[in-house]
Amino acid sequence: MEIIKLFNALPGACAQGLIWGIMAIGVYITYKILDLADLTVDGTMCTGGAVCIVMMLNGHSVGVSLVCAFIAGMLAGLVTGVFHTALGIPAILAGILTQLGLYSVNLRIMGNKSNQAISVDKYDLLISLRYIKDVPFYKNTIFIVAIIIFILVAILYWFFGTELGCAIRSTGSNPNMSRAQGINTDFTKILGLMLSNGIVAFASGLYAQYQGFADVNAGRGAIVIGLAAVIIGEVVFGKINGNFAFKLISVALGAIIYYLVLQVVLWLGLNSNDLKLLSALVVAAFLAIPHLKGKYFAKPVKKGGAPRA
Amino acid sequence: MLDIKEISKTFNAGTVNEKTALDGLSLHLNEGDFVTVIGGNGAGKSTLLNAVAGVWFVDEGSITIDGVDVTRLPEHKRAKYLGRVFQDPMTGTAASMQIEENMALASRRGMLRTLKSGITAKEREFYKEQLKVLDLGLEERLTSKVGLLSGGQRQALTLLMATLKKPKLLLLDEHTAALDPKTAAKVLEATDKIVNRDHLTTIMITHNMKDAIAHGNRLVMMKDGKIIYDVAGEEKKNLTVRDLLAKFEQVSGEANDRMILS
Numbered sequence: 001m002e003i004i005k006l007f008n009a010l011p012g013a014c015a016q017g018l019i020w021g022i023m024a025i026g027v028y029i030t031y032k033i034l035d036l037a038d039l040t041v042d043g044t045m046c047t048g049g050a051v052c053i054v055m056m057l058n059g060h061s062v063g064v065s066l067v068c069a070f071i072a073g074m075l076a077g078l079v080t081g082v083f084h085t086a087l088g089i090p091a092i093l094a095g096i097l098t099q100l101g102l103y104s105v106n107l108r109i110m111g112n113k114s115n116q117a118i119s120v121d122k123y124d125l126l127i128s129l130r131y132i133k134d135v136p137f138y139k140n141t142i143f144i145v146a147i148i149i150f151i152l153v154a155i156l157y158w159f160f161g162t163e164l165g166c167a168i169r170s171t172g173s174n175p176n177m178s179r180a181q182g183i184n185t186d187f188t189k190i191l192g193l194m195l196s197n198g199i200v201a202f203a204s205g206l207y208a209q210y211q212g213f214a215d216v217n218a219g220r221g222a223i224v225i226g227l228a229a230v231i232i233g234e235v236v237f238g239k240i241n242g243n244f245a246f247k248l249i250s251v252a253l254g255a256i257i258y259y260l261v262l263q264v265v266l267w268l269g270l271n272s273n274d275l276k277l278l279s280a281l282v283v284a285a286f287l288a289i290p291h292l293k294g295k296y297f298a299k300p301v302k303k304g305g306a307p308r309a
Numbered sequence: 310m311l312d313i314k315e316i317s318k319t320f321n322a323g324t325v326n327e328k329t330a331l332d333g334l335s336l337h338l339n340e341g342d343f344v345t346v347i348g349g350n351g352a353g354k355s356t357l358l359n360a361v362a363g364v365w366f367v368d369e370g371s372i373t374i375d376g377v378d379v380t381r382l383p384e385h386k387r388a389k390y391l392g393r394v395f396q397d398p399m400t401g402t403a404a405s406m407q408i409e410e411n412m413a414l415a416s417r418r419g420m421l422r423t424l425k426s427g428i429t430a431k432e433r434e435f436y437k438e439q440l441k442v443l444d445l446g447l448e449e450r451l452t453s454k455v456g457l458l459s460g461g462q463r464q465a466l467t468l469l470m471a472t473l474k475k476p477k478l479l480l481l482d483e484h485t486a487a488l489d490p491k492t493a494a495k496v497l498e499a500t501d502k503i504v505n506r507d508h509l510t511t512i513m514i515t516h517n518m519k520d521a522i523a524h525g526n527r528l529v530m531m532k533d534g535k536i537i538y539d540v541a542g543e544e545k546k547n548l549t550v551r552d553l554l555a556k557f558e559q560v561s562g563e564a565n566d567r568m569i570l571s
Contacts, residue, residue, distance in 0.1 A: 159424075163417055166406075166427035170414050173403035180362070180401070181470075182388035182418040 006267040010260065011132045011142065017259035018145040019127075019207045020225055021252030022152060024233075026199035027226030028251050033160070034172040034192040039095030040080040041200045041226060043102025044073045045219030048201025049208025050109040053116050062126045066205045073201020074194040076102060081190030099219075106216050117213040125209045141210065148206075149252050152199070157245040159195075168192045200226075221276050224283050229255035231286040310510045311338040311478055316360055316370030317534075330356040331367065332534035338478075343504055343511045343525035347518060347553070353534040354514045355396075358480045361512075363387040375477045389419020392471030392509075394464065394484040401467030404456030408447060408466065411455055412436045415470035439469055443499055461492030465499055472503050479504065481513040485520075497524065518550045530557065 023045060030038040048069035055065040076098055083094035110116045120128045127141040137143050159165045170178045171188040178185050200222070208214040233247075233254025240246070266272060318331040330353045338344060346354050360367050361374075363384040371380045374390045395401050402411050413428040413436075433451060440448035443465045447458075455463060464484055471479060481500065485493035501524060504511050515521050521528055528545050530538035530553070537560045540548065 161427050162424045163422040163427050164424055166410060166414055167422045170403045170406060170411075173405045174400070176395075176400055177403055178414075179384045180388055180391075180393045181414050182385050182420075183414075183422070184383075184385045 006264065009263050009267065012129060013259040013263040014256055015127075015129070015132055015141045015145060015210065016207075017256030018142060018149060018252065019203055019210055020229060020259065021149060021255035022145070022206065023200050023203035023222065024226045024229030024251045024255045025149075025152060025156070025248055026196045026203065027223065028230050028248065029156075029192055029196040029199070031227065031230060032172075033169055034189060034196075036084075036091045036172075036189070036193070037095070037223075038077075038080060038193060038196060039092060039223050040076055040098045040102075040193070040197055041095075042219045042222045043099035043106065044076045044197045044200045045204045045207075045222035046106045046214070046216055047072050047076060047102055047109070047219075048204030049214035049218055050106050050116065050216075051201070052205030053118050053208050053214040054109055054111070056118060056123055056125075057116065062124060062209070066126070066202060069205035070198045070202045073204070074198040076201070077194035077197030078190060080197070081193040084193075085186035085189055103216065110214060110216065114217075115213050115215040118209070120212055125212075127206060127210050128212065129210055145206065149249075153245050153248045153252075156248060160244060164188075164191070221279065224276075224279050225255070225258065228258050228279060228283045228286070231283065232257050235286065310340045310342070310375055311336070311361070311512075312371075312373040313337070313357075313361070314371045314373075316367040316372065318356060318360060318365075318367050330534050331360060333370070334535055335370075336529070336536060338510055338512070340510055341508050342527055343509075344513070344527045344529055345521040345525045346512060346514045346529050346531060347516070347521045348531035349557075352531040354531055355482055356534070357531070358393075358482050358512065358514065361478070362391055362393055362480060390477040392474075392476035392479045394467045394471050394479075394481050396483040396486050398460035398463040398467070398487055401470070402455045402463050404454065406455060407452045408440075408455055408458075409433055409436055409451040411466065412439070412470055412473060416473045418474050439473065440466075442502065443469060444495075459492075461488050461496060464488060464492075465496050468496065468499060468503065472507060472509065475507055475509070477510065479509045479511040481511065483514050483516060486516060500524075518553050522548050522550070522553070530560075532560065 023041070027038075027041060030036045051072045052065040052069040055068055056062060079101075080094045080098040083089045083097060084091050089097070107114070118125070120130050127144055129141070131139055131141045160169060167178065167183045168188045168191060170181070171183060171185045171192070175185045178188070204218065207218065230251050231254070233250035233252070236257065237246070237250035237253060262275060265275075265278065270278070313334060313336040315333045315335050316331055317329070317333055319327060319329045321327050334353070334357065346357070348354050359365070361372060363379065363382060366381065371378060373379065377390070379387050379390070393401070403414070406414075409428055409432075413432060416432065436451065437448045440451075445462055445465055447462060447466065455466065458466065464487075468484065484500075485496050488496060497520060500513070503509070511525070513525065522545070526545065527539070527541040528548065529536050538556055
């Protein structure tokens with residue numbers, strides 16, 4: 001176990017963490033703001049990459065391809081939203097249905113192949129695992145993705161401060177009150193799901209470029225990684241600042257921590273096939289901690305007044 | 310102002326739990342009427358307000374607010390005519406949002422929500438002034454999360470939010486029932502203040518007979534989804550709790566424990 005091997009792997013882990021950080025910001029919108037667990041993202045985390053890579057292979061620019069990936073994700077969110085609101089299917093089930101359907105759609109997009117490779121030498125990719133070291137900083141993947149995250153956070157910060165954004169937040173906080181205040185909660189839920197899945201698909205488009213291929217299994221367990229990032233970000237940075245922009249940034253930082261920890265675990269000799277099990281256990285543990293804390297370790301609250309003799 | 314014609318609502322129709330909550334009920338309110346509604350548990354008081362608010366659609370009959378037939382209008386579209394305060398203090402506000410954000414949401418009731426700023430500096434000053442009416446010191450805590458407030462404070466805030474944009478009709482669903490007597494009195498006082506100031510047409514459900522007599526210009530008693538007693542003007546002013554209990558026993562042959570106690 002040479003420590004130098006670990007250090008060599010860290011920039012790559014950082015870049016992956018940042019890309020998944022964008023994805024996790026998407027998950028944050030549904031899980032934290034709308035109070036829905038949206039499993040659609042396991043499908044959209046592949047759809048975005050498939051759309052992006054196939055469009056680039058067909059000669060479109062990386063910008064147009066990423067925008068189309070975003071739109072494809074929004075459509076997936078729309079489907080889940082309609083399943084959930086208009087058709088009354090519980091949110092988790094609605095997400096699972098869309099995710100399952102997307103598996104076929106994703107294969108169709110990739111021309112019935114389970115993956116589509118794109119060469120970094122022949123195509124003008126925005127980011128790549130080859131652009132981590134030995135490139136000028138403005139071409140460096142870590143730099144570019146970090147800039148994208150700052151722009152994304154700025155846009156979301158603005159959006160959730162608008163009338164429409166506030167309506168989405170109040171829908172997640174109290175749907176009954178929102179309807180009493182004239183908010184169409186079906187519409188705001190659909191809008192939130194579309195925005196979330198659009199962002200996830202955009203991250204997927206970046207991730208496929210980073211890896212150099214789109215893969216039909218790219219999204220398997222994506223929701224768990226997204227949740228891990230949200231929860232780690234909250235646990236580590238939650239006490240520092242309650243500002244919304246900072247919360248989004250801490251989600252991205254949570255994703256980086258997640259990937260750095262994974263890298264260390266791999267370096268310690270864990271088989272990469274075991275990672276999903278590890279991820280699931282880590283997220284289960286973090287979700288369980290608040291519950292167990294409240295149940296078994298709750299300190300009796302001291303009320304005012306003299307103690308009983 | 311409000312015209313309810315022969316509305317009926319049955320829950321769980323065709324099952325053993327079938328319950329006719331509203332049974333051909335009619336009620337007409339004039340502009341500026343302040344009606345208090347009393348009745349035993351399960352009489353259909355809250356169901357009546359939910360029918361007006363559009364939480365679900367009635368099975369039969371029609372509801373007209375200020376000349377607009379709202380019978381088939383969904384809840385969020387009806388909201389522009391209505392201000393609502395609920396029994397549970399947690400129901401009327403968004404706990405994870407700030408006081409001023411909650412008020413900004415309420416002041417845009419019935420308006421199209423766009424990409425304009427969710428709250429402006431000018432609004433903040435206005436909200437501060439409005440909060441002073443409540444006399445709870447909330448005007449100094451505009452950016453506090455509503456979840457940090459007590460039940461009474463949340464209820465008072467909900468009342469303010471319901472009336473921030475003058476509603477055609479104010480619906481109060483036992484809005485002081487979950488509060489301690491002192492806080493309840495304070496919220497009721499604020500209710501009177503605001504209703505009188507803005508001449509709001511109001512329906513207030515209460516379990517407290519004294520409150521029902523002391524507030525408003527008209528009193529309605531419900532039983533089994535129907536209105537069984539309707540009194541207004543001088544006759545209402547001269548009512549006593551004893552009169553009401555006698556009336557209640559006369560028409561129903563039973564007195565409700567909770568009503569006697571209160």
